[in-house]
Amino acid sequence: MATHSGGLTTAPAPAVRITSLVREFAGRRVLDELDLSIAPDEFVALIGRSGSGKSTLLRVLGGIDHEVTGYEELTAPENVSVVFQDARLLPWKRVLDNVALGLPGSDAEARARTALAEVGLAGRENAWPVELSGGEQQRVALARSLVRDPELLLADEPFGALDALTRLRMHTLLKQLCARHRPAVLLVTHDVDEAIALADRVVVLDHGRIAADLRVDVPAPRSPGTARYAALRDELLTLLGLDPTAGTVPEPADPGASQPTDTTPKNAKGSDL
Amino acid sequence: MTQSTAPPLVAPGDPPPTDADASPPAPASTERSPGRSTARSARRSLAGAALAAALRLRRVSGLIAVLLLWWLGSGQGWLGSTTPSPGSVWSAAVELVRSGEYTHHLGVSLERVGKGLAIGIPLGIALGLAAGLTRAVEDVIDAPIQAFRMLPHLALAPVFIIWFGIGETSKTMLILIGPIFPLYINVLHGIRGVDNRLVEAARSCGLSRWGLTRRVILPGALPQILVGLRQALGIGWLTLVVAEQTATTSGIGYLMTDAREFLRTDVMFVVLVTYALLGVLSDLLVRLVERRALAWRRGYTGR
Ligand SMILES: Nc1ncnc2c1ncn2[C@@H]1O[C@H](COP(=O)(O)OP(=O)(O)OP(=O)(O)O)[C@@H](O)[C@H]1O
Ligand SMILES: [Mg+2]
Numbered sequence: 001m002a003t004h005s006g007g008l009t010t011a012p013a014p015a016v017r018i019t020s021l022v023r024e025f026a027g028r029r030v031l032d033e034l035d036l037s038i039a040p041d042e043f044v045a046l047i048g049r050s051g052s053g054k055s056t057l058l059r060v061l062g063g064i065d066h067e068v069t070g071y072e073e074l075t076a077p078e079n080v081s082v083v084f085q086d087a088r089l090l091p092w093k094r095v096l097d098n099v100a101l102g103l104p105g106s107d108a109e110a111r112a113r114t115a116l117a118e119v120g121l122a123g124r125e126n127a128w129p130v131e132l133s134g135g136e137q138q139r140v141a142l143a144r145s146l147v148r149d150p151e152l153l154l155a156d157e158p159f160g161a162l163d164a165l166t167r168l169r170m171h172t173l174l175k176q177l178c179a180r181h182r183p184a185v186l187l188v189t190h191d192v193d194e195a196i197a198l199a200d201r202v203v204v205l206d207h208g209r210i211a212a213d214l215r216v217d218v219p220a221p222r223s224p225g226t227a228r229y230a231a232l233r234d235e236l237l238t239l240l241g242l243d244p245t246a247g248t249v250p251e252p253a254d255p256g257a258s259q260p261t262d263t264t265p266k267n268a269k270g271s272d273l
Numbered sequence: 274m275t276q277s278t279a280p281p282l283v284a285p286g287d288p289p290p291t292d293a294d295a296s297p298p299a300p301a302s303t304e305r306s307p308g309r310s311t312a313r314s315a316r317r318s319l320a321g322a323a324l325a326a327a328l329r330l331r332r333v334s335g336l337i338a339v340l341l342l343w344w345l346g347s348g349q350g351w352l353g354s355t356t357p358s359p360g361s362v363w364s365a366a367v368e369l370v371r372s373g374e375y376t377h378h379l380g381v382s383l384e385r386v387g388k389g390l391a392i393g394i395p396l397g398i399a400l401g402l403a404a405g406l407t408r409a410v411e412d413v414i415d416a417p418i419q420a421f422r423m424l425p426h427l428a429l430a431p432v433f434i435i436w437f438g439i440g441e442t443s444k445t446m447l448i449l450i451g452p453i454f455p456l457y458i459n460v461l462h463g464i465r466g467v468d469n470r471l472v473e474a475a476r477s478c479g480l481s482r483w484g485l486t487r488r489v490i491l492p493g494a495l496p497q498i499l500v501g502l503r504q505a506l507g508i509g510w511l512t513l514v515v516a517e518q519t520a521t522t523s524g525i526g527y528l529m530t531d532a533r534e535f536l537r538t539d540v541m542f543v544v545l546v547t548y549a550l551l552g553v554l555s556d557l558l559v560r561l562v563e564r565r566a567l568a569w570r571r572g573y574t575g576r
Pocket of ligand 1: 056
């Protein structure tokens with residue numbers, strides 16, 4: 001694409017540009033004149049309450065939703081990959097064939113092999129998806145997305161079903177893979193800490209619009225201990241309508257309440273991995 | 274530690290070790306104490322073989338019991354004087370085979386079923402596929418097919434004889450009709466039942482409509498299609514029985530009618546056992562296909 005001509009100062013053409021996107025379901029407005037743009041290489045985390053329309057936005061960008069109500073501009077790259085919360089591998093295809101699914105060219109299989117190795121699954125090419133653990137399946141799904149060298153990677157709570165430890169490992173993996181493949185990323189997450197750990201920018205979706213758009217300016221090892229981290233975290237939690245002070249209680253009384261609040265202790269512990 | 278990693282991108286948080294572990298350690302541990310572990314594995318394989326034999330025995334035990342009861346019952350007269358013993362049925366079978374009659378009639382019957390199924394099965398599958406893959410086709414053909422399905426196709430036998438004559442055509446037509454419906458229904462439902470989330474994911478991988486059909490929709494529907502195939506074969510044999518009951522001088526059905534005239538119950542039993550065996554064999558065939566084609570299902574192999 002025509003992105004590499006400019007230096008650091010001139011903004012390149014954005015990978016994604018949306019203006020006034022409207023999506024209604026049976027007359028109910030879920031996305032209400034939403035505006036969003038994402039630069040190439042930019043990693044954007046999308047957070048918002050349950051039902052706020054995050055998945056809806058992702059499906060529009062991924063070209064899965066063909067019934068958009070209206071928009072002024074809707075630009076997304078040709079080459080988009082989607083990772084879902086459930087891995088969605090074809091159970092009747094072996095792992096390697098799942099990764100190579102729909103890949104053109106005679107080197108498809110070799111590329112799929114490389115992609116599997118990248119996510120640490122070399123040697124499992126001939127396994128059936130049912131034989132893999134949840135985390136392994138999700139890594140296959142990641143390989144399947146990245147082997148296409150997408151200009152835009154869309155991920156809808158890709159780690160939501162994983163345990164805290166696996167999730168942290170996946171964060172590291174995703175960061176590395178993104179550094180190598182350099183796609184623009186839109187990551188939907190429920191987890192404020194995940195958003196801060198991974199993203200260059202966090203956008204908050206509320207009432208069908210981007211209610212806040214914050215740059216993550218926490219310095220490199222984004223450890224939850226720093227003041228800047230805590231401030232950003234509090235700000236995001238407040239935007240989500242949660243009381244940040246409740247989130248800093250060391251031991252959550254009720255882990256069943258799956259709000260972002262209960263991730264604090266896990267991440268605090270996991271940060272030294 | 275993370276920073277030190279250069280080009281190769283294997284997750285440093287390393288879930289991979291668990292995968293890497295999986296294969297290498299196995300041979301390593303066998304090397305450590307070769308004598309003992311081979312002995313143990315030999316003992317285990319012996320026990321395994323014994324267990325497998327026992328399981329196989331258990332699976333045929335019911336059948337053996339039935340044969341035994343038949344033999345006993347006919348000998349003691351529990352089953353009435355008109356029930357032949359297994360021994361007399363066997364000798365009747367041997368006699369029929371020797372005279373060449375059996376092979377001739379079986380050949381004719383197999384040809385009838387073969388012809389009927391060779392047209393009926395593809396037709397049923399084609400209708401199911403057309404309706405399953407295209408809504409418009411479903412809208413048009415579903416109602417008439419459902420209506421025909423409600424009609425017991427065996428009731429068509431006399432009508433077909435009038436339409437197509439008493440020759441082979443009417444029989445083939447009757448056998449052809451039956452399997453269409455179970456296949457149509459199962460193919461259609463199989464396709465409708467394919468997980469839409471998988472279809473979405475595959476489509477986002479850039480599959481074309483044809484690629485999607487071939488790699489996602491058809492494999493997803495296959496288990497249900499095979500159920501339909503099994504039902505279709507069962508119906509095929511059933512229809513054969515009815516088709517050969519009237520207006521014919523060949524086929525194992527004729528053998529049966531003929532034997533009835535002469536009260537040869539032993540020959541009638543030979544035919545009955547033949548029907549049972551043919552049904553079992555064709556079912557076995559589909560099961561074999563199933564085992565190969567559905568190997569991806571959890572627990573389908575090695576259990
Ligand atoms: N196919 C659909 N038909 C009708 N309503 C829908 C459909 N898809 C989504 N919606 C509605 O749109 C709203 C937003 O849904 P969406 O799945 O985008 O939420 P979300 O932000 O992803 O929530 P979560 O965090 O729980 O995944 C919800 O109220 C949902 O009921
Ligand atoms: Mg969602």
